[in-house]
Amino acid sequence: ALARYLFNQLDIGESIPAPLFEAIAMVLAWAYEVKDTGMNKDLPEISFKPDVLKPGRALI
Incomplete structure (x- = not known):
């Protein structure tokens, strides 16, 4: 779940x-x-x- 969240909610270079x-x-x-x-x-x-959660981006 953590990896999916990071992949779907963050852009490359964005802060965790x-x-x-x-x-x-x-x-x-x-x-x-x-x-x-x-x-x-x-x-x-x-x-x-x-x-x-960012709008328009799935958690899964």
């Missing part, structure tokens, strides 16, 4: 909304840990609530 920083940081930390350890860990449970 502050409320999403923590969720994105969790994904990046997971990715670096998997890369560094070579272990195939499950992605942690991540929840986020988009505050603003």
